Amino acid sequence: MRIRTGRSPMDQVSPVVRLLQYVALLAYLVFLAFPLLWLLSASFSSPQDLVRLHPGLIPDRPTLENFIAAFGEQALVRSAVNSALVATTSAVVTVLVALPAAYALVRLRTWLGKPVLAWVLVSQLFPFILLVIPIFLVLRTVQLVDTRSGLVLIYVVWILPFALWMLQGYLRELPVEVEEAAAIDGASRSQILRAIVLPLMIPGLVATTLFAFITAWNEFFFALVLIKSPELQTLPLALARFVGLEGVARLGPLAAGALLATLPSLAFFSFIQRGLTGGLLAGATKG
Template identity: 60%
Template structure:
């Protein structure tokens, strides 16, 4: 009994330490965003700003086009999430219901493709987009995000499809429904929690992505929010800390708000997809 209690106490301590590790950077970011320059340069930093100010936010919007960059990031991220889920859903249905060697090979390739580093694919990807005349364009960047998110979205949705009872599909088939109608009318409604969770992960991945946006977008009018955030860092590597923290805080809010709104659906989708994965 004592051993079990000690093990459980150790688990709680580890969980609290992990939560503190995750929360600490965000809390420090929020604190820095509201501190005046005098407190930012203090030798004795404090958690709570002594004289909170919104000057950093005003300066951030005055120095960089955050609204335009946020719009670009939003368009690319939402487009990539919607397209990735729309394409991955029927593909995941086929892979989940097929048991042959081809299905297993395709699933294995999906997992292996996630190990490819960005640097390995950026040159052929750049040349391909150049041939398609999609360099320095949001549609081209969205296409890249779709391709990059598709393997992970497919891998997640395969698990969700396998959690759907086959008996429901067999009953619909007895009533004369074809494969397309079964997927649309029977399977898809049950996959909504998983599709929402998968789309959210694809959205967050595209929203936070920096490398592809940096390489593929040259025009200031097309740059996304992660790229614009680097403009607060000077040529000598010295950051304008207050405005940078304020802009980074604003860039973090959309993901937090979306997680807060659909948290229950995400949890339900993840648990459903994990049942038979």
């Protein structure tokens, strides 16, 4: 009796096609990594290396003067702490508000579901310049201008529509039969959300939290309008000070500061991606 062994689609790909796939993947990785490599090179380059006609990625005269200037002229550490506090708080509050709201829109089927989702999409079409004056007037009325709390409030309101749209997409993919079985056993809505939906939603929550954190971390326009005190300025505002009034940027200190600004995002992503991988494996096991 002959036993037939199944072959996966990857085993049927010819070596030439597989080699081309790896080459394309490597080229894509190089394309994504080049801005970070250039930033790393520029942060260690001397002014003479930066003004050369054809500068290389490896500086001829590596120097730490750019980092010394970046830390000496601007309070980057204080600004980074402000950005971390604002971005982390905004991400946590956004997810805490978006998760039950998305669950209500998906599972509690009412006539308001589709109009609310349509308004969520329409709200993303308004330009920032149209919203900044009403937002400033409202925050000034409640005395939240030039405060971290006011900035967090604006970021939550700004990020919440897209976070809500992301989470409701994840929730629609979850089998409703599991929740119905738990309801038959006597579980309440809050118990179903906490014990069943939340573990299965870990990949979606991780992706949404990462999106909210990076969006708040990199935001510049609202912080520029609302924050006036130097001790409350966020990291994008501190980096903007390396650009002169005539638009001439000091590339060395700016690159050093921008390199330091990317490290917390990379660290946050490396920390939170473990939850993403674990959530995917848990979802596959439970499914």
